[in-house]
Amino acid sequence: DSGVTQTPKHLITATGQRVTLRCSPRSGDLSVYWYQQSLDQGLQFLIQYYNGEERAKGNILERFSAQQFPDLHSELNLSSLELGDSALYFCASSVEAGNTDTQYFGPGTRLTVL
Amino acid sequence: DAKTTQPNSMESNEEEPVHLPCNHSTISGTDYIHWYRQLPSQGPEYVIHGLTSNVNNRMASLAIAEDRKSSTLILHRATLRDAAVYYCILRDRNNDMRFGAGTRLTVKP
Numbered sequence: 468d469s470g471v472t473q474t475p476k477h478l479i480t481a482t483g484q485r486v487t488l489r490c491s492p493r494s495g496d497l498s499v500y501w502y503q504q505s506l507d508q509g510l511q512f513l514i515q516y517y518n519g520e521e522r523a524k525g526n527i528l529e530r531f532s533a534q535q536f537p538d539l540h541s542e543l544n545l546s547s548l549e550l551g552d553s554a555l556y557f558c559a560s561s562v563e564a565g566n567t568d569t570q571y572f573g574p575g576t577r578l579t580v581l
Numbered sequence: 582d583a584k585t586t587q588p589n590s591m592e593s594n595e596e597e598p599v600h601l602p603c604n605h606s607t608i609s610g611t612d613y614i615h616w617y618r619q620l621p622s623q624g625p626e627y628v629i630h631g632l633t634s635n636v637n638n639r640m641a642s643l644a645i646a647e648d649r650k651s652s653t654l655i656l657h658r659a660t661l662r663d664a665a666v667y668y669c670i671l672r673d674r675n676n677d678m679r680f681g682a683g684t685r686l687t688v689k690p
Binding site for chain 2: 469471500502509510511512523525557559566567569570571572573574575
């Protein structure tokens with residue numbers, strides 16, 4: 468158990484809909500990262516937040532947005548969903564935001580878009 | 582972005598050492614080399630990281646070439662629980678973790 472929690476575990480929805488994925492980082496961790504893992508693209512970094520502020524952006528679509536709240540939990544919002552958005556979404560957290568910090572990954576949310 | 586190249590798959594026998602190679606010929610001086618692994622149906626987990634010197638921890642050892650263009654993750658005694666996809670990642674000052682396809686390690690009893 469990494470200490471990172473993600474809800475829900477599974478989500479099934481239809482094309483065109485909007486969903487919100489939630490992540491609670493490990494106690495004391497200030498950075499939160501979001502990743503998407505699909506069969507054809509592998510693990511892709513989406514976005515990073517550090518202490519409430521966006522720190523780095525990866526391959527995140529404009530239809531997707533995220534935020535980190537004052538209590539440090541984070542939400543990833545996916546809108547106008549397409550079939551290709553079906554994937555595992557992982558959240559990770561680390562103490563700081565440096566390139567030596569260990570990232571601890573949650574168990575993931577499996578999104579299925581029908 | 583600096584990229585890494587790993588074999589798609591490797592096999593090992595249980596209780597034997599495993600050497601997982603990674604090439605990163607375009608690595609820059611400030612890039613750290615990280616290894617993560619992903620067990621079936623789980624999120625990735627940290628294994629080890631280093632910059633220039635070889636590193637050891639309770640899970641594995643990391644051997645880094647003198648020119649830093651390649652590295653090797655060493656599992657000293659593979660167990661069935663070590664069967665996973667192993668990712669070699671370069672992290673620069675931007676801190677992005679760019680995962681490649683990784684190496685799928687199969688451990689045979």
